Amino acid sequence: EGKSAYVADMTACEILPSKVSQLLPELRKLVMGLSIVDRMPQIEIAVGEPEDPQSSDPQKHQAVIALVFRTLLPLTPADEQLLRDFADLHQVWIWLQPKGIETVAPFYPLTGKLCYRLPEFGIEMPFKPADFTQVNHMMNRALVSKAIRLLEVKPSDRVLDLFCGIGNFTLPLARKAQSVLGIEGLESLTVRAKENAIHNDLTGKASFMRSDLFEVSAGTIASWGQAQRWLMDPPREGAMEICLALAQLHQQNSPLLPARIVYVSCNPKTLARDADILCHQASYVLKSAGIVNMFPHTSHVESIAVFELESAVQ
Numbered sequence: 001e002g003k004s005a006y007v008a009d010m011t012a013c014e015i016l017p018s019k020v021s022q023l024l025p026e027l028r029k030l031v032m033g034l035s036i037v038d039r040m041p042q043i044e045i046a047v048g049e050p051e052d053p054q055s056s057d058p059q060k061h062q063a064v065i066a067l068v069f070r071t072l073l074p075l076t077p078a079d080e081q082l083l084r085d086f087a088d089l090h091q092v093w094i095w096l097q098p099k100g101i102e103t104v105a106p107f108y109p110l111t112g113k114l115c116y117r118l119p120e121f122g123i124e125m126p127f128k129p130a131d132f133t134q135v136n137h138m139m140n141r142a143l144v145s146k147a148i149r150l151l152e153v154k155p156s157d158r159v160l161d162l163f164c165g166i167g168n169f170t171l172p173l174a175r176k177a178q179s180v181l182g183i184e185g186l187e188s189l190t191v192r193a194k195e196n197a198i199h200n201d202l203t204g205k206a207s208f209m210r211s212d213l214f215e216v217s218a219g220t221i222a223s224w225g226q227a228q229r230w231l232m233d234p235p236r237e238g239a240m241e242i243c244l245a246l247a248q249l250h251q252q253n254s255p256l257l258p259a260r261i262v263y264v265s266c267n268p269k270t271l272a273r274d275a276d277i278l279c280h281q282a283s284y285v286l287k288s289a290g291i292v293n294m295f296p297h298t299s300h301v302e303s304i305a306v307f308e309l310e311s312a313v314q
Contacts, residue, residue: 015298027086030083036076040071048115065093069097072098094108104128121172136296140168153173157227158178162183171200179206183224184211185214216244229260238265240277271305287306
């Protein structure tokens with residue numbers, strides 16, 4: 001329970017996809033039957049879209065559910081059999097994480113596919129259970145569509161996508177722009193983004209690089225090169241260092257300032273802080289802002305704000 005030491009006894013969760021929510025009682029029974037029940041601190045859930053909604057095979061119409069069990073001790077043979085039986089009965093994919101995030105690996109079945117799609121842009125995005133993705137695939141489609149529309153990309157534009165993850169915005173942008181550079185802090189996500197560019201035949205227009213986006217200066221931005229449009233989708237910490245670097249460039253009368261920035265945020269507080277920097281130190285004008293109800297039944301929202309360089313507005 002929030003702001004307390006009590007654990008709520010739940011048999012369903014409205015935030016989860018319905019099939020996963022319905023699994024909770026059976027998942028509880030499974031965990032209680034394992035020999036390492038007190039050495040399994042968490043179970044992470046990842047959900048992919050149906051493998052082939054048009055297939056004649058009903059199994060391919062179902063969402064793909066992956067469960068990642070964090071295990072602090074090795075499983076016994078009896079534990080392993082319980083997990084296999086659960087996976088077969090409920091048609092889920094079991095992964096194990098014995099140590100750090102890099103140890104996450106499939107247990108049973110050994111093969112499978114998690115992905116989500118952005119049909120407006122003809123994009124399919126394979127991902128791994130430990131990758132960061134938006135949990136609400138339908139609202140993610142709306143978010144991507146809205147953000148790209150607000151960016152007003154021209155076919156001649158070069159675009160930067162900062163905190164690009166696995167390419168959620170980068171690859172759709174590559175359908176619109178001359179070229180897009182996606183920049184991400186985590187090597188694993190950068191690798192996945194490159195794989196997704198290959199998967200969607202967009203390597204000629206979308207490229208990716210790893211860079212620490214919390215250590216950014218005016219010189220860093222200069223190394224990225226000129227781009228007319230920027231999209232930023234930072235984590236809850238926001239993008240203060242990037243905004244301060246833009247303020248530095250403004251003081252230098254640099255031509256590297258993008259004419260338009262679309263800022264996607266999961267934390268209104270850091271968005272407000274960064275908007276203050278952009279508007280009062282970097283000569284940007286806040287043109288519009290709104291929210292997307294990405295997280296129903298919670299107090300969290302996804303926000304979108306559009307900034308234009310003052311010289312471009314006049």
